[in-house]
Amino acid sequence: MNHLPLIIKREYITKVKNKSFIVMTILSPVIMIALVAVVAYLSQINNNAKREVSVLDDSGLIQSVLENTDNITYSFLSNMSLEEAKTLVEEQENYGLLYIDNSTDVDTLANHIKFYSVDSPSLTFIGSLEDKLGNYLTDLKLERLNVNIEQIRASRVRVDIAQESFVGEKTSKTDSIVKLVFGGAAGYLLFMFIIIYGNMIMRSVIEEKTSRIIEVIISSVKPVQLMLGKIIGTSLAGITQFIVWIILGGILMLIVSSVFGIDLMQSQLTQQELINQSTNTGVIAFEVQQVLVAFSNLPILNLILAFIFFFIGGYLLYSSLYAAIGAAVDNETDTQQFMLPILMPLILAVYIGIFTVIEDPHGMVSTLFSHIPFTSPVVMLMRIPFGVPIWEQLLSLGILIGTFVFTVWVAAKIYRVGILMYGKKPSYKELIKWIKY
Amino acid sequence: MGYLLEVHDVSKKFGDFTALNKVSIAVPKGSVFGLLGPNGAGKTTLIRIINQITMPDQGGVILDSEALQPKHIKDIGYLPEERGLYKSMKVGEQALYLAQLKGLSKQEAKKRLKYWFERLEIGDWWNKKIQELSKGMAQKIQFVVTVLHEPKLLIFDEPFSGFDPINANIIKDEIIRLKNNGATVIFSTHRMESVEELCDHIALIHQSNKILDGKLIDIKKAFKTNTFEIGINPFQENGFENELISRFKTSKANYKSIGDELKYNVKLSDSDSANDLLNFLMTKGDVCHFVEQVPSANDIFIQSVKSN
Numbered sequence: 001m002n003h004l005p006l007i008i009k010r011e012y013i014t015k016v017k018n019k020s021f022i023v024m025t026i027l028s029p030v031i032m033i034a035l036v037a038v039v040a041y042l043s044q045i046n047n048n049a050k051r052e053v054s055v056l057d058d059s060g061l062i063q064s065v066l067e068n069t070d071n072i073t074y075s076f077l078s079n080m081s082l083e084e085a086k087t088l089v090e091e092q093e094n095y096g097l098l099y100i101d102n103s104t105d106v107d108t109l110a111n112h113i114k115f116y117s118v119d120s121p122s123l124t125f126i127g128s129l130e131d132k133l134g135n136y137l138t139d140l141k142l143e144r145l146n147v148n149i150e151q152i153r154a155s156r157v158r159v160d161i162a163q164e165s166f167v168g169e170k171t172s173k174t175d176s177i178v179k180l181v182f183g184g185a186a187g188y189l190l191f192m193f194i195i196i197y198g199n200m201i202m203r204s205v206i207e208e209k210t211s212r213i214i215e216v217i218i219s220s221v222k223p224v225q226l227m228l229g230k231i232i233g234t235s236l237a238g239i240t241q242f243i244v245w246i247i248l249g250g251i252l253m254l255i256v257s258s259v260f261g262i263d264l265m266q267s268q269l270t271q272q273e274l275i276n277q278s279t280n281t282g283v284i285a286f287e288v289q290q291v292l293v294a295f296s297n298l299p300i301l302n303l304i305l306a307f308i309f310f311f312i313g314g315y316l317l318y319s320s321l322y323a324a325i326g327a328a329v330d331n332e333t334d335t336q337q338f339m340l341p342i343l344m345p346l347i348l349a350v351y352i353g354i355f356t357v358i359e360d361p362h363g364m365v366s367t368l369f370s371h372i373p374f375t376s377p378v379v380m381l382m383r384i385p386f387g388v389p390i391w392e393q394l395l396s397l398g399i400l401i402g403t404f405v406f407t408v409w410v411a412a413k414i415y416r417v418g419i420l421m422y423g424k425k426p427s428y429k430e431l432i433k434w435i436k437y
Numbered sequence: 438m439g440y441l442l443e444v445h446d447v448s449k450k451f452g453d454f455t456a457l458n459k460v461s462i463a464v465p466k467g468s469v470f471g472l473l474g475p476n477g478a479g480k481t482t483l484i485r486i487i488n489q490i491t492m493p494d495q496g497g498v499i500l501d502s503e504a505l506q507p508k509h510i511k512d513i514g515y516l517p518e519e520r521g522l523y524k525s526m527k528v529g530e531q532a533l534y535l536a537q538l539k540g541l542s543k544q545e546a547k548k549r550l551k552y553w554f555e556r557l558e559i560g561d562w563w564n565k566k567i568q569e570l571s572k573g574m575a576q577k578i579q580f581v582v583t584v585l586h587e588p589k590l591l592i593f594d595e596p597f598s599g600f601d602p603i604n605a606n607i608i609k610d611e612i613i614r615l616k617n618n619g620a621t622v623i624f625s626t627h628r629m630e631s632v633e634e635l636c637d638h639i640a641l642i643h644q645s646n647k648i649l650d651g652k653l654i655d656i657k658k659a660f661k662t663n664t665f666e667i668g669i670n671p672f673q674e675n676g677f678e679n680e681l682i683s684r685f686k687t688s689k690a691n692y693k694s695i696g697d698e699l700k701y702n703v704k705l706s707d708s709d710s711a712n713d714l715l716n717f718l719m720t721k722g723d724v725c726h727f728v729e730q731v732p733s734a735n736d737i738f739i740q741s742v743k744s745n
Contacts, residue, residue: 003538010534014526212521216582219488219515220538222507420490433452 003221004229011204011233016240025241029249037256051095051125056085058102059109065136066098072125074098086116096121098129106141110134176386180358182303183382187353190311190377191346197238197315198322198342201230202335205326205419214419223416224408227327231319299387306384306393313400314377317407318342324411327418328426328434349375353382361386371396373403410435439502441466441590441621442487447496449482456482458645459496464590464623464638469616471636471653471734472625475742478642480625481518484592487623488515501589511540516583518594518625522567522575529563532582539586546585553581557607572599580608584615591615592623597631609635629735639734641741649741653734660732660740663705666690668698668726669718677721684717685709698725 015021049071056077057063066074075094077085082099089097096117103109113133115121142149163175205227208214217226325338352375356365361383370380370388376396384393417434418426426434442464449457457479464470474480485491487498489505498505500512523531529550536546554560557577567575576599584591593612597605612635616622624636632639632653640650649656667690671677681687681701690700703714711729718724732740 006534006537014523018525208523211524212519213523215490215517215519216515216521216535216579217538218490219513219517220510220535420485 002225004225004232007221007226007229008233008236011230012236015200015204015234015237021237021241025244026248029245029252033249033252033256052092053096053098054085054089054092054094055098055100056080056082057098057100059100059104060102061109061140062100062133062136065132089116090118106137106144110137179385180382183357183385184353186303186307186311186381187350187378190314190381191350193238193242193311194315194318194346195343197234198319200238201234201319202322202326203332204230204234205323205415206329206332206335209327209330209419218419223419224412227320227323227412227415228408231316231323235315235319299384302390302393303384307381309397310377310381310400313397313404317373317377317400317404318346320404320408320411324414324418327411327415328421328431329418345372345374346378349378353379357382357386362388367392371399373400376400439466440464441501442623443499444483444487445497445499447483447486447493447498449479449486449491449493455645457486457493457642460642460645460647461496462640462647462650464621466621467616467619468637469612469622469624469635471632471639472623472642473627473632473639473734473738474642479645480642481594483642484515484517484594484623484625487590487592488513511586512589514539514583514586514588514591516579516591516593516596518598520576520579522579524568525566527563528565528567528570528578531567532578532585535582536585539588541586549585550581553585557581573601573604576600577604577608580611584611588620590621590623592625594625595627596624597626597628629733629738632734636734641738643742643745646745648745649737656737657731660737661730662732664730665703665705665711665714666692666700666726666728666730667703667714667718667724668692668694668696668700669722669724670696670698671722673721680721685714692726694726696725700726702730 051072052075053072054075054077055062055066063076068074072095077088080088085097085099096115099114099116101109101112101114103112110133115126115129139149142152163173208217221229321342325335325342328338329335349369352365352369356363356369357379360366366379366383369375370383370392377400380388380393380396413435414431440463442462444460444462446459446461447457448455448459460479460483462470462472462483472480472483482491486493487505489507489510500509503509526534532550533543533546536550537543541549551560554563559574559577559581562570562574562578567578570578580596583593591612596608596612600608609631612622612624622635624632626632636653638651639653639656641648678699681703686704686706688702688704690702692700694700705711705714715724715727718727
């Protein structure tokens with residue numbers, strides 16, 4: 001008798017109807033978005049803090065450089081000594097005092113600029129000040145050396161190396177970045193999915209043990225069927241949750257950005273304008289175009305198919321292990337000792353993906369780990385955007401499926417024995433014995 | 438009368454531990470079969486093998502003249518000792534689910550559940566969650582779920598635990614009714630008084646081996662020791678006891694009574710009959726108590742287990 005659809009249906013419905021599941025499904029995107037909004041808002045407040053800076057310029061050269069901005073106002077002091085200025089600024093509780101020594105030589109001048117303040121000033125502030133003064137003094141020095149600045153600006157050359165493979169495929173830096181984002185997102189998604197829903201499967205197995213219904217159930221169905229039903233049912237619930245998250249998150253993003261986002265957009269616009277002013281508009285258009293080209297360069301069909309197969313394969317591989325752990329223990333606290341060996345290869349896979357695949361997507365390490373079944377789903381998903389031969393993908397998938405069949409077999413053995421074992425915390429030695437029963 | 442269930446030389450090992458060693462039992466159709474044994478004797482393993490939860494290492498099981506196979510799941514109803522229900526699921530949904538797992542259609546399951554729920558007067562629990570019910574209430578539902586698909590073979594492991602006397606009686610009556618309707622029942626318990634009350638046949642398993650089986654009446658006959666419990670008011674107290682002891686193998690007895698008669702257990706030798714003893718006693722005094730001591734299931738259990 002095939003009860004699999006019935007079991008899947010029950011698992012799915014009880015999961016989806018569960019109160020905490022519903023709450024998590026709805027609340028998670030709200031909390032996430034709220035968090036992002038709060039962080040964005042707070043950093044905006046911080047940026048908007050008004051800073052008054054006093055300047056004592058003994059050289060008389062700098063005044064024209066320092067223009068007031070929204071956040072920083074400069075007040076220029078004159079006819080006083082440095083000591084007097086320091087006392088005054090401290091009394092006025094200004095952000096700080098910028099002191100420029102008098103010197104006709106530009107290099108000496110540059111080495112004798114000082115900033116006095118109560119607390120050490122912010123890095124970005126000092127950085128921008130250094131930039132401004134540096135640019136100005138460079139120009140000044142060039143001028144004194146009788147060099148035409150306009151000519152120098154005009155003769156600046158921008159180099160963009162066009163990359164092409166021997167078979168004629170055009171690639172670019174942007175390409176690599178787009179690929180990386182794609183692969184990284186796929187790998188990371190799988191990683192998260194395994195951890196969240198693997199745990200859910202494990203808890204559901206433990207629940208059946210603790211409520212002691214298990215013996216009633218397995219007098220009607222085969223343990224393997226029950227296990228697969230659980231895995232599939234829970235996964236479907238997980239996919240449902242993910243879809244709700246994406247939709248809800250999208251809607252919330254829209255709402256939040258339309259309510260708070262106006263000034264965010266504005267500041268982005270002004271930045272854009274600044275860039276437009278300083279650089280050539282053509283460059284930006286070119287870069288946008290490059291991103292689009294990079295997208296179209298991705299092996300989309302291959303990516304989608306590989307994503308589906310590696311995702312399912314990897315997920316089933318790990319979730320069967322989670323189910324086996326759930327069956328082996330009595331309660332959740334006992335699961336710790338078995339969790340580490342599961343998490344290790346997963347974390348390893350993500351790190352290899354991030355650090356090795358970027359640098360050398362077809363190197364020895366990346367290739368090796370994209371074939372080892374416990375890391376292959378994540379690593380291979382990250383590698384595929386960079387172009388992996390089909391035979392290599394199939395080989396890796398074959399190994400993955402073979403291992404999956406094996407782990408399901410092992411997990412089913414452990415599951416079969418474990419679900420009827422109560423009261424003792426099994427050791428690894430015992431688990432191996434169970435497999436042999 | 439044929440056998441519904443035959444277990445032939447079934448052995449099962451868990452690692453080095455032997456749970457069952459060549460155990461055979463035969464359960465006649467329409468009987469209540471008591472499966473007895475001390476804790477850890479292997480009863481549960483045997484029951485799990487019959488339910489196809491575990492597979493035997495050796496030996497076979499025959500149900501209704503066919504080798505046991507997956508389709509027989511619907512012919513067996515099993516109430517395990519370790520039992521429970523999904524705590525957060527509603528009673529009705531849960532019962533429907535479990536019934537469907539046993540092969541009933543949804544409509545049929547619903548119809549039968551309505552009938553049983555009314556019968557046990559638990560109809561208004563349909564939409565309650567298990568965690569809202571008391572243990573006894575949950576047990577009732579568990580019982581209904583076990584018998585709902587009208588299996589040929591019912592296996593009850595400690596069915597009365599968790600019930601108050603009134604509900605235990607209701608369940609007992611239901612078991613008898615099911616038996617009268619043609620079901621065969623395997624009954625595993627440590628409560629010997631319910632064995633006396635319900636079982637026609639018993640099998641006793643001890644340390645993985647079957648040490649005893651047969652009709653309860655036959656076993657009792659085999660175990661009786663020709664011992665009689667007597668109460669007598671002798672005409673002459675002096676010398677009576679010595680005379681009795683010299684004539685028969687006698688020990689002091691202790692049973693509850695309202696008089697102050699002398700109480701003895703008398704074990705007859707092979708050459709004596711009950712009448713010989715009674716005739717002797719009647720010449721010596723007024724006999725007010727004369728009962729053959731039939732061994733109870735409890736006595737048989739303890740005696741068999743200890744002697745092995």
